[in-house]
Amino acid sequence: VTALAVSTVTVGDTVTPLSRRVTQEQIQAYADAAGDHNPIHIDANFARSVGLPGTIAHGMLELGILAEAISTWAGGSANLRSLSCRFSKPLQAGATIICTGTVVAVDASEGIATLDVGASSDRGDRVLTNGRATVRLSR
Amino acid sequence: MPDQSHVGRRYSAPGQRIAPDAAARVAAAIAGPDPVAEPGAVPPTFAAVYCLAPTFAQLFNDPEVGIDLAGLIHGDQSFEWPEPVQVGDVVDAATEIVGVDVKRGMTFVRLAMEAVRPADRAVVCRGTALMIMRATA
Numbered sequence: 001v002t003a004l005a006v007s008t009v010t011v012g013d014t015v016t017p018l019s020r021r022v023t024q025e026q027i028q029a030y031a032d033a034a035g036d037h038n039p040i041h042i043d044a045n046f047a048r049s050v051g052l053p054g055t056i057a058h059g060m061l062e063l064g065i066l067a068e069a070i071s072t073w074a075g076g077s078a079n080l081r082s083l084s085c086r087f088s089k090p091l092q093a094g095a096t097i098i099c100t101g102t103v104v105a106v107d108a109s110e111g112i113a114t115l116d117v118g119a120s121s122d123r124g125d126r127v128l129t130n131g132r133a134t135v136r137l138s139r
Numbered sequence: 140m141p142d143q144s145h146v147g148r149r150y151s152a153p154g155q156r157i158a159p160d161a162a163a164r165v166a167a168a169i170a171g172p173d174p175v176a177e178p179g180a181v182p183p184t185f186a187a188v189y190c191l192a193p194t195f196a197q198l199f200n201d202p203e204v205g206i207d208l209a210g211l212i213h214g215d216q217s218f219e220w221p222e223p224v225q226v227g228d229v230v231d232a233a234t235e236i237v238g239v240d241v242k243r244g245m246t247f248v249r250l251a252m253e254a255v256r257p258a259d260r261a262v263v264c265r266g267t268a269l270m271i272m273r274a275t276a
Contacts, residue, residue: 022171023171023172026171029164029171030165030168030169032164032168033161033164033165033188035192036187038208050209050210060184060187060191061168061169063216064183064184065169067169067182068169068176071177072176076177077176077181078223080183080220081219081221082217082219084215084216084217084218084266085215087212087214087215
């Protein structure tokens, strides 16, 4: 795993946006893999009964895709030091998530870059907001 | 319904093994239609499996706290990974209720979690989560 060099990272740098259509099949696969079978993710009738338009992706699945986008930019997931966000709007099954990130600070002495990160959907919703990540850089 | 008296409750799940097949299944599920980004690596958010799932399950089944899963929303999540976790590691996970607030008819439960690798006492993950329970009739 090769971290980005401090000298190559500057404020304003952006993560290559990652777009991924999240199908019901993928949500089901995540439910099985993570052991989270909350019916809002896998039962459309139940989801509608609690006021959702249909089944929605797990927030942790969305966060996993965001983590992938940042990790790819950072030279590997071992360089991802922290990640946080608010799950502001649900991502409906079949929608495409678009993950983004922008460097907002570089601490050369600590070898850490801080990024504003987030995700929107192709339906126009900002699904992950107030996102912040830190990544390890090499010196 | 959770209330202030539940702050400080702690749910421990020692001996969580980072199984390669389980990590690979989560990695494949995150990748969906695309190739897995880092085959063989543990996705950072695999913390959902080794830290959140085994401790949250205890919380959700705590009859004295009385969380209603049907109205539950995951409001926010933060993770810090001071030391990357590796396939084959065994970690001790714990989650604690650190805050309960009721606003606008909704109950906000703030949780803090930590996973420690006892072999070297390294904290491999710590974080916080906000669970929101909507009012039910």
